[in-house]
Amino acid sequence: MKTIFNKHIFSAAILAGSLLSTSCEKFVELGAPPTQVLLDDAFRTDASARSVVLGLYVSGIGNLGTTTFYSGMAADDLQYNAADAGLLEFANNGLLNTNSFVNNLWGSLYQLVKNTNNAIFGLERSTTLTPAVKDQLLGEAKFMRAYTYLYLVNLYGDVPLHVLSDLEVFDQASLARTPADQVYTQIIADLTDAESKLPTAYEGTFRARVNKHAASALLARVYLYRNDWEKAESQATKVLQATEYGLPATTSNFTNTSNEVIFQIANLNGVTTFGATYITVANVIPAYTLPDAAYNSFETTPTVDSRKTNWTAPKTVSGKAYYAITKYKVSSGTGNEYHIVLRLAEQYLIRAEARANRNNLSGAKEDVDAIRTRAGLAGLSASLTQTQLLTAIETERLHEFFGELGHRWFDLKRTNRATAVLSPIKANWQATDVLFPIPNAQILLNNNLTQNAGYEN
Template identity: 75%
Template structure:
C-alpha cells in the first residue's frame, strides 16, 4: 500500500495542508489527483521537504491565527474594544461566551488543523533517510516550533486540551482523545521547543526573518518558562536572545515593517498587508471594528514627555461625536506594502527578563531592562528604590503599553499572574472567575465524547 500525502498547493513551492490517509488503495487505483503526492516523495528530496514545511507557514497565515488569537483574547481582556454588532463577537467583550460560539469552535479547529499538519510533517521528516542531515534537522526544528506555538495558545485559551502528537498514519483509527493536564501540555511544548532550539540554525532561512531560527526558539522558550514560573530559565533564555548581535530595539515609528531589526520572527504574506492593518485602520469617518479602550489610552505617560508609543501607535479619532482610539501599530490596510505579522520581537525579551529578575529580587537588573524599553519609547527610567511589588506592577503596565492589540499578550498576562479578576471585574459587570478560560466548543464535545466542559460553561 502506498502512503499518500494530500496537499493544497498555493503556488509552485508553497503547500498549505497535509493529510496522511492509511486506506488509500482507491486513490491509487483511480490515479492520485493533482493535489496528492506520495508520502515518500514529499520527503525524499530537500526541495520537496522544504516545500511541505513552507506550507505550514502559509496555512498559519491563511487560517488567520494571528488575528483570531489577538482579537478574541483582546476583547476578553481589556486592551481591545469591539465596536460592531456581531452577537457572537460581543460575547468575548462581555465575557459571556456560550459553548456554541462559532468563533470559539473555529479557533479550536484552526489550531488543531495546524497541529495535525505539523504531526504529519514531523513523521515524514523523521522517517526520511534521503534528506541532507542539516536540512532535515532545520525542518524538524521549524515544524516542532510551530506545533509548540499552536499548543501554547490552545492551553492558555482552553486549559487542559487533547494532546495529539502522532501522525495520521499512526493513529488513523483513533477518533478521540481525553483532555491532557495543563502540565502535560506544557511539557510537550517545552520538549518541542528544546529540540527545535538544538536543531535550528542561528542564521535565517530565506528573507525577512519569516522562518524561525534558533533565536526564535530561545525567545519562545523564555516566554513559556515565564508563564510556568521558572524565573531562572526565563531569564537565561531571554538573555541568549538579548546577547545576540542580530537584533536591536528600534524607534516606535519603525517597529512594524518587515525589515525591522527588532523582529525575531514574523509570518510573511504576499501583499505586505496584515490582518491587523485591515481591522484596525479605517477612513476618518468609519469606526474601526476594534479600538483601544479609553482607559488604556489615558494610562500612557504624557509628562514630562509623551510616550512615543502613544503618539505613534494610537490614532485618536471622533466619529459622530464619539471618540475612538485606533490601534495604529501597523500603518497599511490595503494595496501592497512592507508589513508582515510580527510574532516575536526584542522588546518582549527585555520585559521577560525584567519580570524574571524582579521575581528573583534582582531589582536593579529588572529596572535596567524596563528602562531599555522605556528609553526607546522616549521616556525616562523607572524611579529608583521600587519595591518588588512596585517593580512587578510597573512591568505589568509596561507590557500593556508595549503589547496592546498583539497576540493575546494582555489576556495571558492577566491569567498567568492571577490578576484577571482583580483587573477585569471592576470594568466588566458580568465577569466571573471561570471566564479566564474559553469554553470547550460544544461541537467538539459532540464529536469526541471523551471531552469535558470547562467550569462555568456547562449549560
Template identity: 60%
Template structure:
C-alpha cells in the same frame, strides 16, 4: 481533530470497498492526481520537504492564529474594543462565550487542531525520511516543532487541559478520541519541542525578512514559556541569550513594525506587504470605523503624553461624536506595502527578563531592562527605590502599553498573574465570572469525542 477523524473514516471506507470487491486478476492503479504527491514522496527530496513545511507558514499559521489569537483575546481582556455588533464576537467582549460559539469552535479550536495535525504529519514524515540532507532535515524539523509548540501554548492558555495529539494521520482514529491532557503535561511537551527546535535550527535566518523561524525565535518563545510556568531562572537565561546575541535592536517606535525592522524576531510574510493587523486596526477616512481599536482604559493608562508609543502607535479620531483610539503600530491597510504579520519582537525579551529578575529579587537588573524599553519610548528610567511589588507593577504597566493589540499578551498576563478578577471584574461587572479565564470546550467537539469534559462555568 474533526478533519483528521473524517480523513480516517474516508480511508477506511475506501479500504473496505477494495477488500470487499469481487476478486479480479489485476487491479488498475491510478496513482496520485498529477497536481499532488504521495505522502512518503513529499519527504524524499529537500525541495519537496521544504514545500510541506513552508505550507505550514503560508496557509494554516496565518488563518488559525493571527486573528483568533489576537483579536478575540484582545476583546476578552481590557486591551481591544470591538466596534461592530456581531453577536459571536460580542460574546468574547462580554466574557460570556457560549459552548456553541462558532468562532470558538471553528476558528480557535478547529483551526488550531488542523494546524497541529499538519505539523504532526510533517514531523512524522521528516523523521522517517532517510534521503534528506541532514542539515535541511534538522532545520525543517525545528520549524515544525516550533509551530506545534506555538499553537499548543495558545491552546493550553485559552482552554486549560487540552487533548495532546502528537501522531500523524495514521493514528487519526486514536487522536480523535483523546481525552484532555493536564496543562502540566502539555507544557512539558511544549518545552520539549522548543528545546529540540532550539538545538536543530540555525542562528542565521533562511530567506529574507526573517520570515522563517531560527534558533533565536525558538529561544524567545521558550523564554515566554518559562515565564508563564514561573520558572524565572530559565526565563531570564533564555531571554538573555536573545538579548546578548547582537542580532536585534530597538529602533524608534515609528519603524518598529516595517518588515525590515531589526526588532523583529519572527514575522509571517505575505504577498502584498499589508498585514492582517493593519487591515483590522488602521482607520482610513474621517468616518471609517476600524473593526478593533484600543480600549479607552488602555489608552488612558499611558503615563505620559510624550510616550512615543502613544504618539506613534495610537491614532485617536472622532466619528459621530464618539472618540475611537485607532491602533497604528501598522500603518497600512490596503494596496501594497512593507509590513508583514509580526509575531515575535525583541522588546518582549526585555520585558520577560525584567519580570523574571524582579521575581528573583534582582531589582537593579529589572530596572535596567525596563529602562531599555522606556528609553526607546522617550521616557525616564524607573524609580531606583522601587521594592519588588512596585517593580512587578511597573513590569505589568510596561507590558500593557508596549504589547497591546498583539497576540493576546494582555489576556494571558491578567490570567497568569491572577489579576483578571480584579481588573476585568470591575470593567465588566455584569458579565465577568472567575471561570471566564478559560474559554469553553466547544460543545460540537464534546459530541464528537465523549472523552472530553467541559470547563467550569459552562455546563
C-alpha cells in the same frame, strides 16, 4: 517543482500545506491516514519537504488575527465597536459553548497541529533528505507545534495532546483532555529540540522562517508562563546577547526590515491582517480600537510616551472619540509589513519580570528602562519595591503589546490578576471566564471531552 518553488514560494507553500490536510469535521478524532506514497513523495527531496514546512507558516497566518481579536476583547486591550452577536460574547465575557468563533478557532488550531504532526513524522522517517536540511525543517515544524499548543493550553486549559501522525494513530477514535502541565512539558520538549536543530542564521529573507533565536525567545515566554524565573531569564538573555537585534524607533519597528523582529510570518503584498483591520478611512469606525482606559494610561508628562503618539490615532466619528491602533501603518494596496510574531521588546520585559521575581531589582529596572528609553520616557525610580516593580512591568507590557497576539489576556491569567483587573470593568465577569469553553460541537463528537467550569449549560 524546484523552479516553481523558487519563483512562487507562497503558491508552492499553500499547495504543499494542502498535502497534509485531512478532514476538519472532527479535529481531535483521527481519520483515515494519508497514503504511504503521498508521505514518501512529500519528503523525498529537500525542495518538496521544504515546501511542506513552508505550508505550515501559511496555514498559521489566520490564527494570528483571530487569537488577537478574541483574547483582546476578553481582556481590556481591545474595544469591540461592531454588533456581531458572537463577537460580543467575547467582549462581554459571556461566551456560550455553542459560539461558532470558539469552535472555528479550536478547529483551525488543531488542524495546524495535525499538519505539523504529519510533517514531523514524514521528516523523521525520510532517509533521502540532506541532514542539515532535515534538522532545520524538523526544528521549524516542532516550533510551530509548540507555538500552536501554547495558544491552545492558554485559551482552553487542559486540551487533547495529539503528537502522532495520522498514519501512526488512525485506529484511535478520539482523545481526552491532557492536563496542562503535560502539555507544557511537550511544548518545552519541542522547543528545546527545535533550539538544538535550528541554525542561528535565517533562511531566506525578512526573518520569515524561525531560527535558533526564535526558539530561545519562545522558550523564554514559556518558562515565564511557568514561573520558572531562572530559565526564563537565561533564555531571554541568549536572545538579548545576540547582535542581530535592536530596538528601533517606534515609528518604524513594525516594518518587515526592522531589526527588532525575531520572527514574522510573510504575506504576499506587505499588508497585514492587523493593518487592514485596525485602520479605516476617516469616517469609518474600526471594528477594534484601544479602550479609553488603556489610552489614558500612557504617560504624558514630562514627556509623552512615543507609543501613544506613534501606535495610536484618535479619531472622532459622529461626535464620539475612538483610538485607532496604528502599530502597523499599511491597510491596503502594497506595503512593507509582515505579521510579527516575536520581537525583541518582549525579551527585555520577560527578563525584567524574571529578574524582579528573583529579587534582582536593579537588573529588572535596567531591562524595563531599555523599553522606556525607546519610548522616550525616563527610567523607573530606583526606590520601587519588588511589588511596585512587578506592577510597573505589567503596565509596560500593556503599553508595549496592546492589540498583539493575546499578550494582555495571557498576562492577566498567568499572574492571577484577571479577576482583580477585569471584574470592576466587566459587568458579567466570572472567575471561570479566564478560559474559553470547549466547543460543544466537539464534545458532542467526542465523548472523552469534558467542559470547562462555568460553561456546562
